[in-house]
Amino acid sequence: METGGAGRKTVLTPKAVIHQKFGSKACYTIEEVHEPPQNGCPGLAIAQKGACLFRCNLELPDVSVVSGTFKRKRDAEQSAAELAIEKLGIHTRTNDLTSEEACDELVARINYLFSNEFLSALHPLSGHFRDAMQREGDCHCLVPISVIFAYDARICNLSKWIDPHMESNPYLVIPCILRAAAKLSESLSAPKGQLSLQRKNPYPSEVIASSVIEPSLSSKRSLIEVVHIPHFLDKPVESITLDLSPTGYYLDLIAKQLGLCDAAKVFISRPVGRASSETRLYFAASETFLSDLPSDLLDFKEALHFREPLNARATYLCGQDIYGDAILANIGYTWKSKDLSYENIGLQSYYRMLINKTPSGIYKLSREAMVTAQLPSMFTTKANWRGAFPRDVLCTFCRQQRLSEPIISSVGVIPSSSKSSDKQNLQVTDSKAVQEHANGGTIAENNGQVVESEDTFRCEVRIYSKNQELVLECSPKDTFKKQFDSIQNVSLKVLLWLDIYFKDLNVSLERLTSYADALSIQFNSQRFFQELASYRSFHSGLNSEVQEEISHKSKDLKFLCTYLGYGDSSLNIHGSDSGISPSNGSLVCISYNVSLKAEGVEVRETIEKNDDYEFEIGSGCVIPCLEAIVQQMSLGQSAYFCAELVPREFILAATLNSARILHLLDSSACCLEYSCTLIRVTEPLEARMEQALFSPPLSKQRVEFAVKYIKESHACTLVDFGCGSGSLLDSLLNYQTSLEKIVGVDISQKSLSRAAKILHSKLSTEPNNHVPRTPIKSAVLYDGSITDFDPRLCEFDIATCLEVIEHMEEDQAYLFGNLVLSSFCPKLLVVSTPNYEYNVILQGSNLSSQEGDPDDKTQLQSCKFRNHDHKFEWTREQFNHWARDLATRHNYSVEFSGVGGLGHMEPGYASQIAIFRRSETRRVHPIGDKAESAYRYQVIWEWNSRNK
Known part of the structure; x- marks a missing residue:
């Protein structure tokens, strides 16, 4: 496996940069602009039109921009994206700044932030400057350094140019900004013992007047729900409420919740979750840091050791080292208004952010089915797929884990002009030919011959760290006729392998490597574990305790697992059999309700419900027991069953009533109670x-x-190899035949379960006008491979x-x-x-x-x-x-x-x-070993007319 960095950095267009940060939240609206006609014909009765140009309006969550006019729509869109990038301070320079240049730009940027014009500007940081003017006492006009770094993208990017480690460690930023501010000593000051900056000269009165918010716009107290995350893993994460007065500074209120007297000692993380989100973690600056703040940055990096314990949960959420307790909140100022903006963040939001950092969790969120959905085991067709596509899930995962965007390359495979009678000979084309085919070319040159474009594709994916070190690569040999299918399949292979690690942190390196080999994945184990170290730290103390607790409380409960045999007492199916049932590949639609059932508690707590949920049978995109049951149902029927608990973070991510659910999980043995109805079946x-x-x-x-x-x-005995759901065996019961014994063999237990239900129902029913009398005396269903020998079928x-x-x-x-x-x-x-x-x-x-x-x-x-x-x-x-x-x-x-x-x-x-007919002259050799030890098949279901 290569260990070097990526060959070259991809230069992204402005629109691609916006998409990377905002995704579908970026809304482009094109407007036609008609110029007045030039060199027109005076007196002409026909209306004359000038050139048609295009203007683009780009709406983002916090800012909107309008481009100039252009002849092409795409140019207008790129211009609007470029304006938004400039306004947001997103750094896109491909040529690296020198450290000296970055320091000079940092000084200039800080100088601008404390200028008169910035105070009245619509900017996420300017609101903090206005709040600083409202503060009283020693804190009057003091702007915390932490907010300067957190809310100004330009300051953040320049700091990273000076030292890349600043992105993950906010403690390195403080001395960097203090050194820059020291060069502005004539206009700025940094009071001793304060992690704040202030102007030496007050703002002019007219500037203050233009910046003041009208009292009528913010005259009510605000109750803001936030989440408190203790640094001790044995202490629960809790939802608390901040009571903010109209004239109060919200950072002072957060400081009070953290046990601090000064907002300047509150550090702020980068955004958590979506790039456009203002959800951040607020935490107290380390006392070790405050007691001895060196002026030299290099000395400071060497001396940066804290006595406070690391907050593993908060660190995992944002990817920055956080010590002590933290508060998760969505509160701040925006590009669109001077008013304070906020959203309530409860425990459901917290747990959704947690699971959004895992492959399975990202897919569950895209389906809004935290308990029922799971990452599919296969990609079949675009038409049958529901939820985020594998490539999108993989890209989201890499962003959440602070990895570089995955590099997916498609390799065209073009069939040669000569074909054997059995198989196609495939040849891999060079990159130029591949590009031509990818762009819709109809022919590709290969060894001087022209080959018709009947190409197939295979894809490779590479994932690099932020430092461009190769973490893993997947290069399967599978080929697909559609490039889209190839991309999604290779992405899904990587996701399935990653999900193995996230579901079981104790998986051995040997097994992880074995799984990787099976999926054509190579990985650098040292870098892989290093990149995901925060996840291991977070779950090492938490998961074992929680899972042990769940296992202990659920051990006495009987619930459905991954396979349901016929006659399972915990399964109840109601309604008449319509005769329309799903098979492998069917697209089904169900309505379902999932409740938490606690031992000794009559009232069920609803966790998740959906009135119109589609999924493909056989793709593994829902929990196994639900898929097994749906395959036993027919259209219009309803089923009720119990299933084992999923990890509690998924349960809490699904429900709004976190307090009640937590109480039940902590005090009782619990399981999940499902009710579902099959409302639609689309055949394969x-x-x-x-x-x-x-x-x-x-x-x-x-x-x-x-x-x-x-x-x-006049056959008396029949065996159906690969009987599936028993369609042939079922149909045979509708005819008058001489059959006395029927046997089915299949490798799918789910299909056999469905077959057992159908056959049992028909064979146990007394003959009537609809059900003819059958001479069948016995029926057996076996679980096994039809390439294995079992003497019972001879x-x-x-x-x-x-x-x-x-x-x-x-x-x-x-x-x-x-x-x-x-x-x-x-x-x-x-x-x-x-x-x-x-x-x-x-x-x-x-x-x-x-x-x-x-x-x-x-x-x-x-x-x-x-x-x-x-x-x-x-x-x-x-x-x-x-x-x-x-x-x-x-x-x-x-x-x-x-x-x-x-x-x-x-x-x-x-x-x-x-x-095939057996020759009458052929001698059938007696079966040598009919002992049970020679039996390779397992009896799944058996019926006998004597026991009817």
Whole structure:
């Protein structure tokens, strides 16, 4: 792994700088400006227009600017962004200042701040100068140095040029500003023992008069909710209220809460949370620092050691070293008004800021589902994704952890002109060709040949520290047809790996490395742990105590975990079965309510509720038990169940009633009680496009095809390999057949749970006009891989494997075929799989009424296969080759058929089917080991007619 810095710094446009700091809160409005016509024709009855120019109005949370007029809209937007950057004092110079130049500019800036014109200016800092004039006694006209650094972006940036360590340590700023102020001794003074500056000459009366705020505008007392964060981890974080008078200085009030007599001793952190937020931490200056403030900055850095304990929680929140207690508040002055602005900050806000520094927490916040949502395990399609995209989550994470923006590079992979019958040969193009393709180019030159633009992409991501030291890189080999999908997938891999660390700080380096290898990630362990040191410090003493407490209080409660078997007593599903149920890949919509259920307390406390919550089944974007239950429900049904507690920071981030929730968590054994209703099911894309073109749908046609062969063969036993949610087994119960025993095998316990519910309901129902009498005597569902051997499935009359093998790697499909025909040895085997050649017809079908990717003409035009989970799709030639090879090798005959379309016309059937028949002359070898030790499958559900 490389350890050097990034090759070169990316020069950001003004608009990109604004987006980096404000995101979607930056609002650009374009206005057309028509110039008077030049060289017009006098007396012409037709209205004459001059040139059309554009002006841009940029609205930010605290400031608005208007650009000049430009011929192009983009130039007007960039101009407005540049004006905003200049007004906000954001530093964007690409050439580094020398230390001497930075010191000179710092002196000039301080001189301007104490000038007459600045007092009446609309600036976040000018309000503090006006408040200083209202202070009485020895503090009259004294401006705390801490506010100068905190609220003037130019001072902050210049200080960082002088010494980069000042950004994370505000104690280094004080002597720096004092040295600059000393050069202005004729106009400024710094009283001894005071961390403040003041003018030697008072402001002129006319300047004071123009700066005074009318009393009527601020005549009421203000009650401001803030959060008190003790430095001891065993003391709870509490919400308190500040009572601010109309003429009072809010920093004096905060100083009093911290046990200080002077606001100058209150230090202020940089903004916490969003870049546009004015939420900051206020904390007391160290007594060690105040007792001996050296004049020499270098000596001071060497002597900077504090006796006070580090506040791990506050330090983690803002990324600056904070000692002693701290207060979290959103209060201050803005660019738009001279009035004091504030927002109440309660415990919910505090915990939301905490979880916003973790990958999973950022995603939860984007979905407003702190308890129910979790970081998805896979990115399928843009149309099905809900919440912040992985790349946006990764960028937010890097900003929150004070890392550089992630560098994501896309590498185009263009198929060569020659293709084998089995696989495409892929060639990585050079950067120029990649750029052409990324910009929509239609051809790329490769070894002197022109290749059609049918490119795929793979992406790499690198994350650097603020000092441009490489922390980690992810370079997977996965390729995607769409560049967007490639970017999101590589970002998600990094997030999933980071989330492993944030969920378990005790994970060993060996396991972390193993996870990284599996996700194609390389990382510098020393730098990685160094960059996230504050998180480890914060959680080392807190998490173990809290989790141990939760575990102890919940150990006697019975609740649902990650898997729900049929008949679980803690699950109640109400409502009639509509027959419409979600499957893997379905987009479902639920309404749900989550309450905290405490032992011995009848009243439930609602934590989280949502009346319209969408998510994709199988993507892992909600807690496992909820997804498992939704898969067992049908449209319109409601479910009630209990689940284990999530970490308490997520619970407290979800609720406004923090005091009551904390009381229950601290005093009782608790669990989460869910109630949810399935209100909408959108089938997977593959099913939707098949239904749009075929009637009845292909899925039903495949079942009817299998039933035909079951009846013809007079089969008594059937095994369905890859049975999923039991759709085939369920459908078979609607037909009169000779089957007496049916068996299903699948690797998904969630799907098997759904299948068990359906089969149990039908088999246990007395026959009537809707449910025919069935000769079935037994039914079994097994959990296991169809590439593993289990002697209990040998010598069945018929075996089916419908639309399953394409979800495996090709070598696994060969392994399955060999295992079934050589070891399981059914008399008849029916295998179906999509015909890749038919996709061109499916892609041309009219799906305008279906939901798709809004950025595409149709979603199908960008799909390589019918389903994102397909590992391959074979042409007729490839499928025939696979089937004939297996049949010849294992003494089976094989014939080919299909459903959907016409087999004798191009491009054949939509679903191609192979029917293997065991040769009558073949000798079936007896199974050598039928002992239970040879059983590889686990029985999930079993039904017998005798125990009906």
